[in-house]
Amino acid sequence: xxxxxxxxxxxxxxxxxxxxEDVDSVKQFSSELxxxxxxxxxxxxxxxxxxxxxxxxxxxxxxxFRLGMSLAQACQDxxxxxxxxxxxxxxxxxxxxxxxxxxxxxxLPRASAEASDQPAGKSALLQKAIAAQIRAQLALPWVPPxxxxxxxxxxxxxxxxxxxxxxALSLPHAKGLGKPPVKEVADYCRDFLLPVTAQPSxxxxxxxxLLERHALELSAAQEWENEWxxxxxxxxxxxxxxxxxxxxxxxxxxxxxxxxxxxxxxNTQHAPRSGPDLAELLxxxxxxxxGGDVLAKGTRFTHTEKFTFxxxxxxxxxxxxxxxxxxxxxxxxEEDLLAQQQDELQALxxxxxxxxxxxxxxxxxxxQLSVSITQVSDELKQRELGNSEKEDxxxxxxxxxxxxxxxxNNLAKLQTLVESSAKRVVSLASQxxxxxxxxxxxxxxxxxxxxxxxxxxxxKLSEIKDLHDKIRQSADEAKKKEGxxxxxxxxxxxxxxxxxxxxxxxRILEIVGNIxxxxxxITKILSDTKELQKEINSLTGKLDRTFAVTDELVFKDAKKxxxxxxxxxxxxxxxxxxxxxxxxxxxxxxxxxxxxxxxEQIETENGKKTVSNLEKILEDYKAIRxxxxxxxxxxxxx
Amino acid sequence: MIKLLEKLPxxxxxxxxxxxxxxxxxxxxxxxxxxxxxxxxxEWMEVLDGLSLFFRxxxxxxxxxxxxxxxxxxxxxxxxxxxxxxxKGRGKEIRQALVERTNAVSSAQLxxxxxxxxxxxxxxxxxxxxxxxxxxxxxxxxxGALKPVTLELNREELQTLINSLEAANKVVLQLK
Numbered sequence: 001x002x003x004x005x006x007x008x009x010x011x012x013x014x015x016x017x018x019x020x021e022d023v024d025s026v027k028q029f030s031s032e033l034x035x036x037x038x039x040x041x042x043x044x045x046x047x048x049x050x051x052x053x054x055x056x057x058x059x060x061x062x063x064x065f066r067l068g069m070s071l072a073q074a075c076q077d078x079x080x081x082x083x084x085x086x087x088x089x090x091x092x093x094x095x096x097x098x099x100x101x102x103x104x105x106x107x108l109p110r111a112s113a114e115a116s117d118q119p120a121g122k123s124a125l126l127q128k129a130i131a132a133q134i135r136a137q138l139a140l141p142w143v144p145p146x147x148x149x150x151x152x153x154x155x156x157x158x159x160x161x162x163x164x165x166x167x168a169l170s171l172p173h174a175k176g177l178g179k180p181p182v183k184e185v186a187d188y189c190r191d192f193l194l195p196v197t198a199q200p201s202x203x204x205x206x207x208x209x210l211l212e213r214h215a216l217e218l219s220a221a222q223e224w225e226n227e228w229x230x231x232x233x234x235x236x237x238x239x240x241x242x243x244x245x246x247x248x249x250x251x252x253x254x255x256x257x258x259x260x261x262x263x264x265x266x267n268t269q270h271a272p273r274s275g276p277d278l279a280e281l282l283x284x285x286x287x288x289x290x291g292g293d294v295l296a297k298g299t300r301f302t303h304t305e306k307f308t309f310x311x312x313x314x315x316x317x318x319x320x321x322x323x324x325x326x327x328x329x330x331x332x333x334e335e336d337l338l339a340q341q342q343d344e345l346q347a348l349x350x351x352x353x354x355x356x357x358x359x360x361x362x363x364x365x366x367x368q369l370s371v372s373i374t375q376v377s378d379e380l381k382q383r384e385l386g387n388s389e390k391e392d393x394x395x396x397x398x399x400x401x402x403x404x405x406x407x408x409n410n411l412a413k414l415q416t417l418v419e420s421s422a423k424r425v426v427s428l429a430s431q432x433x434x435x436x437x438x439x440x441x442x443x444x445x446x447x448x449x450x451x452x453x454x455x456x457x458x459x460k461l462s463e464i465k466d467l468h469d470k471i472r473q474s475a476d477e478a479k480k481k482e483g484x485x486x487x488x489x490x491x492x493x494x495x496x497x498x499x500x501x502x503x504x505x506x507r508i509l510e511i512v513g514n515i516x517x518x519x520x521x522i523t524k525i526l527s528d529t530k531e532l533q534k535e536i537n538s539l540t541g542k543l544d545r546t547f548a549v550t551d552e553l554v555f556k557d558a559k560k561x562x563x564x565x566x567x568x569x570x571x572x573x574x575x576x577x578x579x580x581x582x583x584x585x586x587x588x589x590x591x592x593x594x595x596x597x598x599x600e601q602i603e604t605e606n607g608k609k610t611v612s613n614l615e616k617i618l619e620d621y622k623a624i625r626x627x628x629x630x631x632x633x634x635x636x637x638x
Numbered sequence: 639m640i641k642l643l644e645k646l647p648x649x650x651x652x653x654x655x656x657x658x659x660x661x662x663x664x665x666x667x668x669x670x671x672x673x674x675x676x677x678x679x680x681e682w683m684e685v686l687d688g689l690s691l692f693f694r695x696x697x698x699x700x701x702x703x704x705x706x707x708x709x710x711x712x713x714x715x716x717x718x719x720x721x722x723x724x725x726k727g728r729g730k731e732i733r734q735a736l737v738e739r740t741n742a743v744s745s746a747q748l749x750x751x752x753x754x755x756x757x758x759x760x761x762x763x764x765x766x767x768x769x770x771x772x773x774x775x776x777x778x779x780x781x782g783a784l785k786p787v788t789l790e791l792n793r794e795e796l797q798t799l800i801n802s803l804e805a806a807n808k809v810v811l812q813l814k
Binding site for chain 2: 123127164165166168170182187192199201208250
């Protein structure tokens with residue numbers, strides 16, 4: 001029983017009942033404690049049922065009675081089969097209370113315990129953490145802003161002060177690790193590069209800038225890896241090759257777009273102007289991917305603009321100065337000079353006109369001449385071609401004429417020549433065939449090999465892809481499991497250590513062993529009883545048979561002999577008496593059993609302290625009546 | 639206007655030039671207070687603008703060393719060396735900054751973003767709400783000025799936002 005009581009007390013403590021350290025069995029429970037324990041259990045089992053009840057015992061008798069009744073009603077609603085009333089709580093007997101508490105503890109929801117076992121209890125954990133944090137913060141007193149310590153500042157100041165502002169950072173780049181860096185870069189990094197914490201204009205944006213930089217590089221690397229794994233591997237190029245190809249493709253695309261935009265439109269007037277501009281822009285795109293040049297172009301324009309603006313005043317000033325120096329000397333003969341100049345001007349204009357007319361004439365002549373020159377050169381080429389053709393025909397004819405005098409010989413020679421050449425052609429063809437066959441064979445073989453390799457490589461590629469996927473999956477899984485492991489560890493650490501599980505299991509195993517032993521004994525006794533029963537049955541059978549046989553024998557003789565008849569009578573009487581005896585013995589046994597049962601009942605009834613309870617209940621009744629009468633008197637007074 | 643640089647002693651020159659490049663790359667340019675004794679304010683503006691323009695021009699056009707030297711002919715030897723060294727050392731960085739600037743040609747550009755998860759435990763109507771809210775603050779650069787935009791999104795709204803951003807990213811990937 002001690003074990004059971006300890007378990008009960010432990011579970012009751014978990015429900016929030018405050019049980020003193022010195023209480024270690026149900027026997028020591030006071031009425032207040034019982035009421036509190038039952039109410040707490042009811043609250044945990046069914047909040048709607050338990051929330052209407054107070055865990056403290058009220059002082060007034062009628063209120064106590066009401067509380068006890070409602071508690072009993074609630075327990076019966078939950079399905080408690082035993083006898084229960086308000087006196088169970090107020091005037092408790094140990095076994096009743098124990099069975100009631102055991103029933104309630106068994107009814108306590110296990111779901112919460114199961115839920116906390118599962119890893120899905122993350123949100124619950126979070127909520128617990130939040131609740132703990134809020135409780136801690138509420139426990140702290142509010143402190144005026146000027147008196148706050150740094151720890152308080154975190155929780156009591158309003159919101160986050162700094163916003164997230166990032167700036168570009170200059171870092172000696174890790175990419176140059178392979179090759180020695182350029183001297184100027186090294187100089188810069190050594191002498192002028194500020195430490196990274198001093199680079200941003202505000203100190204607060206240092207972490208933001210660093211985070212931004214890191215995220216930038218990370219995402220770039222990730223994107224590249226993704227692309228390389230998904231598309232790059234399939235192209236069977238080296239990374240550099242793939243990159244350059246992609247760059248070329250993008251450039252082409254941009255160029256196409258810009259060209260399409262730069263198409264001159266016939267209707268608009270500005271088209272011829274915007275066309276060349278965009279074309280120029282295109283040219284500037286020629287060697288570069290990015291459009292830094294657009295800006296550079298802008299700067300160049302501004303440069304030229306500045307140049308023209310600065311130059312113009314200078315030249316005009318020079319002219320002015322020249323005019324000024326020329327002025328005083330020529331003042332007297334100004335008019336003469338003017339007339340002279342006009343004459344000269346007219347003469348010169350005339351000359352100019354003449355010259356231009358002549359120029360035009362000469363230009364026309366030149367055009368004509370050049371046309372005729374091309375014509376003539378074409379003719380010349382044709383003639384030359386004709387000439388060479390004719391020369392060829394002449395040569396052939398000449399040869400045939402030379403051969404004519406010795407025609408037959410020459411014919412024979414020619415025929416042999418033709419034959420030999422035909423033979424040679426045939427032999428060459430056969431040789432060619434000979435050469436060709438192995439070559440073709442080789443080619444076929446190589447082709448097959450090539451296709452095989454391609455197949456294999458694609459297979460390997462797919463394998464690599466699969467492996468990549470698997471690696472990623474297993475990494476994810478590992479991460480998940482690690483998280484789970486950590487969570488479980490923390491949960492395990494948080495678990496209450498006072499319940500020694502192994503002791504419980506040992507105890508349970510012992511109990512199970514005991515039960516098994518008892519069971520064996522019971523079966524032994526049962527088998528004994530059965531044997532006895534059998535023996536009894538066989539004995540009664542034997543008795544019956546012997547009695548029947550004796551009865552028959554004696555009955556036969558009884559007709560002849562008077563003494564035998566007497567003995568027959570005795571036999572019958574003996575039999576009857578014996579059966580009566582057996583009957584009596586059986587009856588005694590049943591009566592004894594009944595007596596034992598009754599004794600047990602009496603004991604239990606005695607354990608219930610019915611008489612004292614009745615007395616107490618009577619007293620309660622009296623108390624309630626008194627209260628009622630007092631209340632009635634009060635009402636009357638009022 | 640770059641000639642004004644000669645007012646600075648050649649030993650001081652590299653440091654100044656590097657700070658100017660910092661300005662080009664989006665960090666703090668050198669302060670007038672530090673060089674107030676060397677140049678007057680108009681001169682300062684001129685020399686700063688001129689140098690920035692020069693650096694952008696030289697990097698943007700991918701000028702060779704000879705071309706750069708040619709354009710720096712009116713500068714003294716020591717100063718010219720300093721400018722050349724600075725250009726060589728920081729070329730990549732300036733180029734990166736120029737690329738970023740060109741990237742930002744659209745009318746509005748996201749410059750920074752920050753987020754906070756808030757868990758609303760309850761509201762005035764519901765005792766246990768347990769709703770996660772994301773407060774997202776975006777710094778949008780519009781016409782050279784940073785404009786803060788702040789949003790509060792619940793789970794579904796955030797999902798729609800992410801979906802639309804992913805769709806946009808897909809389009810960009812297709813362009814590639």
